[in-house]
Amino acid sequence: MSQLGIAIVGMGMGAAHLQHANAHEQAKVVAICDLDEKYVLDLQREHSVPFATTSYEDILARPDVQIVSIATPDWLHHEMTVAALRVGKHVLVEKPMALNVAECEDMVNEARRTGLKLMVGHICRFYPFFEQVKAWAEDGTLGTPYYVETSYLHNYETIPGVGGWRYDPEKRHPFVGGACHAVDLARWLVGDAVEVSAYGNHFNLPVQKWEDHIIANVKFAGGAIGRIMNSSGCPRPYDIECELWGTNGVIRGDNTTDEALLSLRQTNLHRWMRYPKEPMSKAIGNEFAHFVDCILNDTTPLIDGVDGAKTIATCWAVIESLANGGPVRVRNDF
Numbered sequence: 001m002s003q004l005g006i007a008i009v010g011m012g013m014g015a016a017h018l019q020h021a022n023a024h025e026q027a028k029v030v031a032i033c034d035l036d037e038k039y040v041l042d043l044q045r046e047h048s049v050p051f052a053t054t055s056y057e058d059i060l061a062r063p064d065v066q067i068v069s070i071a072t073p074d075w076l077h078h079e080m081t082v083a084a085l086r087v088g089k090h091v092l093v094e095k096p097m098a099l100n101v102a103e104c105e106d107m108v109n110e111a112r113r114t115g116l117k118l119m120v121g122h123i124c125r126f127y128p129f130f131e132q133v134k135a136w137a138e139d140g141t142l143g144t145p146y147y148v149e150t151s152y153l154h155n156y157e158t159i160p161g162v163g164g165w166r167y168d169p170e171k172r173h174p175f176v177g178g179a180c181h182a183v184d185l186a187r188w189l190v191g192d193a194v195e196v197s198a199y200g201n202h203f204n205l206p207v208q209k210w211e212d213h214i215i216a217n218v219k220f221a222g223g224a225i226g227r228i229m230n231s232s233g234c235p236r237p238y239d240i241e242c243e244l245w246g247t248n249g250v251i252r253g254d255n256t257t258d259e260a261l262l263s264l265r266q267t268n269l270h271r272w273m274r275y276p277k278e279p280m281s282k283a284i285g286n287e288f289a290h291f292v293d294c295i296l297n298d299t300t301p302l303i304d305g306v307d308g309a310k311t312i313a314t315c316w317a318v319i320e321s322l323a324n325g326g327p328v329r330v331r332n333d334f
C-alpha cells in the first residue's frame with residue numbers, strides 16, 4: 001500500500017511534530033505550512049519536505065495529503081479542524097482540542113458526519129511513565145484507584161506565543177490551554193469527571209488576565225476523587241505531575257525526571273521504593289504512529305473527539321466554579 005501523506009500546520013510545536021511524525025512506515029510528511037514564509041522554507045530545506053506554503057488552503061487542496069496535523073494556536077483549532085474534515089482529511093489536532101465546549105461539539109459532529117478520524121494530541125498518554133501508571137491502574141497492581149492528583153506547572157512569563165496570543169484572554173484561558181494536560185491525564189486514569197469545585201489566585205503573572213494558580217477538587221464517575229492543579233506563573237521548573245492512589249498502592253512521578261516513587265501494600269509501607277522511569281523522547285512519534293494505525297485499521301483513536309470534548313467541558317466547569325463559587329456539574333454527553 002502507498003504511504004499516507006501527512007501535512008503539518010503551525011511550525012512552533014509543529015516543528016517538533018516534523019522531527020517525529022515519520023514514525024510509521026506507512027505514512028510520511030509531504031507538506032508543511034506556517035505564516036512565516038522564510039521559516040517554513042528553511043524547515044522544508046532542512047527536512048527535505050516536498051511542499052511548503054504559507055496558505056492553509058493550499059494544504060487542504062492537496063490530494064497527496066490524507067492527514068492534517070494542526071499545531072496552530074488554540075483559537076484556530078476549531079476552524080481548521082472542521083475545514084480539513086469537510087474536504088476529507090483525517091485530523092490530529094494539538095491540545096487543547098478547542099477554546100470551548102461549543103467548538104468541540106461542532107468538531108465531534110463533523111467527524112461523525114464525515115466518518116473521518118479525529119484525534120486530540122494529549123501527549124501525556126504517550127509518555128512511558130504515564131502509560132505505566134495507566135497499566136498498573138488497570139492490571140490490579142495498584143488495586144482499585146480511588147484518588148488521583150495531577151498538576152500542570154509551567155511558568156509562562158517568557159512564552160507569549162507568536163504575536164502574544166497566550167496573553168489574550170479571548171484566545172486562551174490557562175486552565176483550558178495548559179491544565180487540559182492534567183485534566184486529560186486524570187480522566188484517563190480514573191474516568192470521567194462529574195463534578196468540580198475550584199479555587200484560584202493571582203500573585204505571579206500580571207500579563208495574564210486570569211488566575212495564575214488554580215486548584216480543582218474533582219469527583220469522578222466511578223467513585224474516585226481527586227485534585228487538579230495548574231500554575232502558570234510559578235517560580236519553579238516546568239513539569240506535569242501525577243499521583244495515583246489505589247487500594248493496593250500509590251505511585252507518584254512526573255514527566256521530566258528519571259525516577260518515580262512507588263509504595264505497595266505487600267512491601268515496607270514505611271519507605272517509598274524508587275522506580276526508575278523511561279525518558280519521554282519517543283512520545284510524539286508514538287502519537288503519530290498510533291493515529292496512522294487507527295486510520296489503517298479503522299479503529300478509534302486513544303483520544304477521540306468525544307474524549308477531547310469531555311476534557312474541555314471539565315476545564316470549563318472548573319472556570320465556572322472559579323467565577324461563581326461552589327460545585328459545578330461536568331457535561332459528558334457528546
Ligand SMILES: NC(=O)c1ccc[n+]([C@@H]2O[C@H](COP(=O)([O-])OP(=O)(O)OC[C@H]3O[C@@H](n4cnc5c(N)ncnc54)[C@H](O)[C@@H]3O)[C@@H](O)[C@H]2O)c1
Nearest residue numbers: 010011012013034035071072073074094095096123161162
Ligand atoms: N503537546 C504539547 O505538549 C504542546 C506543547 C506546546 C504547544 N502545544 C500546542 O501547540 C499549539 C501551538 O503552540 P506553539 O507553542 O507552537 O505556539 P507558537 O505561537 O509558538 O507557534 C504557532 C505557530 O503557528 C503559526 N501560525 C499561526 N497562525 C497560522 C495560520 N493561520 N496558518 C499557518 N500557521 C499559522 C505561527 O506563525 C507560529 O509559527 C497550541 O495549541 C499549543 O497548545 C502543545
